[in-house]
Amino acid sequence: MTPFDYMKAMAELWGRGGQEFAAAQQNFFANAAKAAGQESASGAPSAGAFDPQVFDPQGLTQANRAFAKLWSSAIEMSQTISRNMQAGESPVVGELLGKIFNPCGWFSGTDGMDQALQRMAEGPRLADMWDTERKMLTLFNAWTALRRRSLEHNTVMLEAWLQAAGKFAKDLNEKADRKEVLGSCREILALWVDTANSALLETQRSERYLTSQREILKASIDLRLAQQEMAAFYSEMFGYPTREELDDVHRVVTELRREVRKLQRASRDVQKKEMPPAKAPGARKGRSTSL
Amino acid sequence: MTNGTPVHIKPEQAISEAAALGEKIARGVALFSKLRDEDVAIATTPKDEIWRQDKVSLHHYRPLADKKVATPVLIVYGLIGRYTMADLQEDRSLVRNLLKLGVDLYVVDWGNPSRADRWLTLDDYIDGYLGDCIAALSERHGVGKVNLLGICEGGVFTTCYAALHPQTVKGMVLTITPIDFHGDTVENRLGHGFINLWTRSLTPEDVDRLIEAYGNLPGEFMGSVFSQMTPMRTLMKYNLDLLEVVDDDKKFLNFLRMEKWLADRPHHPGEAAKQWLKDLYQDNKLINDAFMINGQAVNLANITMPVLNVFAKDDHIIPPATSQALGAKVGTKDYTELALPGGHVGVFVGGKSQALLGSAIANWLAERS
Numbered sequence: 001m002t003p004f005d006y007m008k009a010m011a012e013l014w015g016r017g018g019q020e021f022a023a024a025q026q027n028f029f030a031n032a033a034k035a036a037g038q039e040s041a042s043g044a045p046s047a048g049a050f051d052p053q054v055f056d057p058q059g060l061t062q063a064n065r066a067f068a069k070l071w072s073s074a075i076e077m078s079q080t081i082s083r084n085m086q087a088g089e090s091p092v093v094g095e096l097l098g099k100i101f102n103p104c105g106w107f108s109g110t111d112g113m114d115q116a117l118q119r120m121a122e123g124p125r126l127a128d129m130w131d132t133e134r135k136m137l138t139l140f141n142a143w144t145a146l147r148r149r150s151l152e153h154n155t156v157m158l159e160a161w162l163q164a165a166g167k168f169a170k171d172l173n174e175k176a177d178r179k180e181v182l183g184s185c186r187e188i189l190a191l192w193v194d195t196a197n198s199a200l201l202e203t204q205r206s207e208r209y210l211t212s213q214r215e216i217l218k219a220s221i222d223l224r225l226a227q228q229e230m231a232a233f234y235s236e237m238f239g240y241p242t243r244e245e246l247d248d249v250h251r252v253v254t255e256l257r258r259e260v261r262k263l264q265r266a267s268r269d270v271q272k273k274e275m276p277p278a279k280a281p282g283a284r285k286g287r288s289t290s291l
Numbered sequence: 292m293t294n295g296t297p298v299h300i301k302p303e304q305a306i307s308e309a310a311a312l313g314e315k316i317a318r319g320v321a322l323f324s325k326l327r328d329e330d331v332a333i334a335t336t337p338k339d340e341i342w343r344q345d346k347v348s349l350h351h352y353r354p355l356a357d358k359k360v361a362t363p364v365l366i367v368y369g370l371i372g373r374y375t376m377a378d379l380q381e382d383r384s385l386v387r388n389l390l391k392l393g394v395d396l397y398v399v400d401w402g403n404p405s406r407a408d409r410w411l412t413l414d415d416y417i418d419g420y421l422g423d424c425i426a427a428l429s430e431r432h433g434v435g436k437v438n439l440l441g442i443c444e445g446g447v448f449t450t451c452y453a454a455l456h457p458q459t460v461k462g463m464v465l466t467i468t469p470i471d472f473h474g475d476t477v478e479n480r481l482g483h484g485f486i487n488l489w490t491r492s493l494t495p496e497d498v499d500r501l502i503e504a505y506g507n508l509p510g511e512f513m514g515s516v517f518s519q520m521t522p523m524r525t526l527m528k529y530n531l532d533l534l535e536v537v538d539d540d541k542k543f544l545n546f547l548r549m550e551k552w553l554a555d556r557p558h559h560p561g562e563a564a565k566q567w568l569k570d571l572y573q574d575n576k577l578i579n580d581a582f583m584i585n586g587q588a589v590n591l592a593n594i595t596m597p598v599l600n601v602f603a604k605d606d607h608i609i610p611p612a613t614s615q616a617l618g619a620k621v622g623t624k625d626y627t628e629l630a631l632p633g634g635h636v637g638v639f640v641g642g643k644s645q646a647l648l649g650s651a652i653a654n655w656l657a658e659r660s
Contacts, residue, residue, distance in 0.1 A: 185308055197523040201482040204519065210492035218497060224504040247409060247506070254410040257345060261419055268426065 369444020388649025
């Protein structure tokens with residue numbers, strides 16, 4: 001591998017998460033559009049089985065639109081920054097910088113909470129269980145709501161990226177005015193990390209961020225509970241214990257253990273009163289010394 | 292050079308940087324291929340299990356020097372993370388430092404709580420398991436009192452226990468322990484106290500539903516919250532940070548050991564998590580003497596034994612003010628604060644702080660032995 005290949009590999013490493021994020025967004029938009037299309041084409045299911053207040057394609061579309069608008073601005077800014085910095089220089093360096101300032105990369109590292117919640121919530125796929133339509137729709141609605149909340153949260157994050165990128169560009173201009181030089185990728189990166197970190201931390205303290213994150217948490221819990229309801233339905237159908245039944249058993253066991261510990265403690269206290277104190281293990285003769 | 296920008300990266304510089312990077316990666320790959328899991332073992336200080344109940348076990352560390360502190364010391368970590376942080380590696384180990392200074396040391400291991408442990412409460416952990424560990428230790432040594440060394444959430448456990456049963460505690464050392472859970476607002480430093488802020492952004496019902504859905508506070512969930520507190524560090528951890536250390540044996544092993552500790556994040560039992568998040572983080576009951584354990588209010592003025600309260604000056608998880616609040620509430624005049632440089636974990640593994648921490652605790656204990 002030549003040094004240039006290593007540089008490229010480094011850039012790839014940086015950008016890989018971003019590409020995955022972008023792909024996930026595309027899939028999501030396609031799925032959401034498909035779902036909305038099917039809904040209008042086939043007509044709404046029975047009112048009892050489908051809660052239009054929960055299924056909110058308009059909300060999803062709005063969230064999608066807001067995000068797409070910001071995304072386009074972010075990409076434009078990213079390209080401008082990279083273009084300005086790479087003109088006349090090595091194409092490898094240009095590629096590296098382009099990837100570092102790509103907003104995709106921002107999301108690949110900062111949506112850990114979102115990913116963790118989704119991993120926990122999504123669990124098994126239940127796509128083949130359409131005979132339990134009502135429960136499945138509830139589940140689908142909960143999934144849609146989580147997608148929407150994720151999109152809203154990503155919009156907040158993207159705004160933070162735009163702020164950081166704007167501040168970075170301003171800092172670069174100021175440095176140019178002062179005739180200061182950034183002579184290596186490392187120096188550029190250090191400036192970007194510093195700028196981006198401040199922007200992210202400021203964003204995390206904002207009411208908008210905290211609210212959107214709370215909404216994701218709530219949506220992920222709704223999805224998880226809907227999945228559990230589905231699982232309980234099948235458990236009951238096939239005679240397996242449900243989560244609720246297991247929780248009940250565990251509760252009883254915990255309470256019984258608590259009682260046992262209490263009795264053991266009482267017994268120990270009685271013995272203690274009757275027995276002289278034991279010698280310390282491996283106790284040496286004479287006093288211990290202090291430092 | 293590019294007109295209008297201060298970026299001056301010449302092709303030869305780029306080649307030089309890329310070449311250096313290539314060499315680094317090549318050395319890192321060679322090092323990585325030689326490593327085995329045992330090379331990154333953590334918590335290796337020899338110890339023996341002396342007591343066990345349910346998933347909780349009590350261990351005695353084998354001494355590394357003559358005893359200089361007569362009363363045994365029990366290390367109590369919390370349910371978020373694991374005690375192995377105090378013994379990460381041989382040259383960065385609070386446990387080894389204390390043993391070398393003649394402290395007779397024990398540690399309680401809470402095990403790996405699962406969904407089956409959903410109904411365990413902080414009452415069970417503090418008044419139950421911890422109380423039984425202390426009783427086992429007292430019996431083993433034939434003493435009426437032991438020293439407690441609480442770490443983070445474990446410090447809250449020892450604080451509650453000491454307030455409820457002061458007659459059984461000779462002295463208490465707290466490290467990076469939150470007491471005033473709203474104390475993050477005192478300094479309001481950027482990037483500090485995010486867990487406090489985040490928890491307050493939730494409603495009590497949100498917490499109840501979270502536990503209803505998952506049965507516990509999942510370890511990976513808390514891991515994500517911690518990652519958010521250092522966003523750019525998280526973003527660069529597995530690319531640039533790793534590249535920084537990949538060709539240095541010692542630094543690379545340190546990195547991997549820390550990763551091992553971070554990955555070992557047990558679930559927090561559900562009912563105990565509700566108390567932790569609602570009663571303490573949201574309602575701040577501990578500092579107001581309103582936190583209840585087994586029907587008894589935890590009154591901090593009942594802490595009449597000597598207290599050493601250690602905090603990290605740059606702790607972004609437990610901001611200093613949240614720890615320091617204890618000073619005004621305890622009922623002892625023998626209260627000492629020790630501010631150490633570094634952050635939440637740095638106190639235990641940072642080159643400078645971890646050495647200071649061990650000797651400060653050992654000296655403090657010895658003076659009161």
